[in-house]
Amino acid sequence: MSATSSLPALSSIEGGLSRYLSEIRRFPMLEPQEEYMLAKSWRDHGDVDSAHKLVTSHLRLVAKIAMGYRGYGLPVGELISEGNVGMMQAVKRFDPDRGFRLSTYAMWWIRASIQEYILRSWSLVKIGTTAAQKKLFFNLRRLRGQMKAIDGGQLTPDQVEKIATQLDVSKEEVITMDRRLAGGDASLNAPLRNDEEGGGEWQDWLVDETPNQEARLVEGDEFDSRKQLLANAMQELNERERDILMQRRLTEEPTTLEDLSARYGISRERVRQIEVRAFEKLQKAVRNAALEQGMSGQSSTTPQQLPA
Numbered sequence: 001m002s003a004t005s006s007l008p009a010l011s012s013i014e015g016g017l018s019r020y021l022s023e024i025r026r027f028p029m030l031e032p033q034e035e036y037m038l039a040k041s042w043r044d045h046g047d048v049d050s051a052h053k054l055v056t057s058h059l060r061l062v063a064k065i066a067m068g069y070r071g072y073g074l075p076v077g078e079l080i081s082e083g084n085v086g087m088m089q090a091v092k093r094f095d096p097d098r099g100f101r102l103s104t105y106a107m108w109w110i111r112a113s114i115q116e117y118i119l120r121s122w123s124l125v126k127i128g129t130t131a132a133q134k135k136l137f138f139n140l141r142r143l144r145g146q147m148k149a150i151d152g153g154q155l156t157p158d159q160v161e162k163i164a165t166q167l168d169v170s171k172e173e174v175i176t177m178d179r180r181l182a183g184g185d186a187s188l189n190a191p192l193r194n195d196e197e198g199g200g201e202w203q204d205w206l207v208d209e210t211p212n213q214e215a216r217l218v219e220g221d222e223f224d225s226r227k228q229l230l231a232n233a234m235q236e237l238n239e240r241e242r243d244i245l246m247q248r249r250l251t252e253e254p255t256t257l258e259d260l261s262a263r264y265g266i267s268r269e270r271v272r273q274i275e276v277r278a279f280e281k282l283q284k285a286v287r288n289a290a291l292e293q294g295m296s297g298q299s300s301t302t303p304q305q306l307p308a
Contacts, residue, residue, distance in 0.1 A: 016077065017076055017077060020063075020077075020080075021063060024056070024059040024060055024063065025060065027056040027057050027059060027060075028057065029057055030053070030054075030057045032101065035054065035057075035096075035101065035102055036096045038050040038051075038053055038054050039054060039091075039094055039095075039096035039102065040096055042054065042091065043094070043095070043096065051091050051092075054091045054094075054102060055084070055087055055088055055091055058087055058102065058103060058106055059084070059087070061087075061103055061106065061107065061110070062080060062083040062084055062086075062087050062110055063080055063083075065083055065107060065110050065111060065114065066079040066080040066082075066083045066110075066114060069114055069115075069118060071141055072118050074117075074118060074121060078117070078121075079114055079117070079118075082113050082114050082116075082117040083110045083113055083114050085113050086106070086109040086110040086111070086112060086113025086114065087106055087109065087110055089109050089113070090102070090105055090106035090108075090109035090110070091106070093109075094106070115134065115138060119134065119137070132167070132168065132169050132173075133169075133173070133177075135167050135169075136167050136169050136173060136174065136177050137177060139167060140163065140174070140177055140178060143162075143163050143166065143167075144178075147159050147162070154178070154179075155174070155175070155178055160174050160175060160178075225293075229286050229289050229290060230282075230286065232285070232289060233282050233285035233286045233289065234282065236281055236282070236285045237278050237281060237282065240264065240274065241274055241277070241278035241281070242278070244260055244264075244271060244274050244275050244278060245275060245278040245279060245282065247260060248260070248275045249275070249279065257271050257272055
């Protein structure tokens with residue numbers, strides 16, 4: 001629909017919106033029969049001029065719908081532009097033979113286009129995109145108004161429960177969305193003070209809770225050392241002891257005594273005894289190796305620090 005590129009331009013300078021609204025009033029509203037013939041001409045013959053007339057005759061509808069979304073802090077001009085995109089999509093898909101007016105069909109496309117733009121642009125931290133979350137995002141302000149809670153701070157428990165019931169969402173989702181709508185976004189680069197001396201930025205006061213590079217390096221070396229100690233100590237066990245200990249103590253889902261009893265043809269009590277003895281031998285081997293490392297100046301590791 002290349003002809004739509006000749007739509008009135010919406011200037012971003014002061015007064016541009018007023019001029020745009022004045023300009024689109026010159027496009028005439030269409031009578032039902034005229035609209036029907038233009039829609040058929042576009043659908044059946046690809047007549048771009050007909051499509052252009054259909055779009056321009058509904059620019060006032062787009063502007064009216066876009067004005068209803070001014071409360072989200074985005075430029076009205078951008079909302080109107082996105083609504084015009086939705087209008088073009090509506091004309092492209094409109095079937096005049098279904099018996100209803102283009103405006104009835106187009107309003108859904110216009111709203112969908114504007115709402116998608118708001119969800120993309122409103123917050124750097126994306127709002128959820130499930131149907132329930134979208135419904136909550138675009139209806140919470142309206143329901144607040146009905147409850148006269150626009151400037152009343154946080155919602156009361158009764159108001160939260162009422163909104164959650166009406167929109168079929170959890171109370172936690174209502175509270176979270178309400179706080180996000182109230183707080184908006186704040187830049188981490190915003191200055192702490194507005195003076196010439198400067199007071200740094202908000203990001204300068206963020207605390208990194210993760211260990212520093214040196215601590216991570218030491219921890220990694222310590223873990224590797226424990227792992228090597230365990231591997232060496234396991235060599236002190238015979239094959240059956242090693243297998244039983246692995247199956248009983250070094251796996252996420254330990255094998256039962258009954259299963260190991262059947263595998264080795266011994267009683268469950270005997271399996272338990274072998275497990276205990278193997279663990280004691282392992283502890284002793286690790287302790288001796290750790291002591292040797294300590295005497296040689298390397299980091300020591302106690303049996304309680306063995307990796308699982």
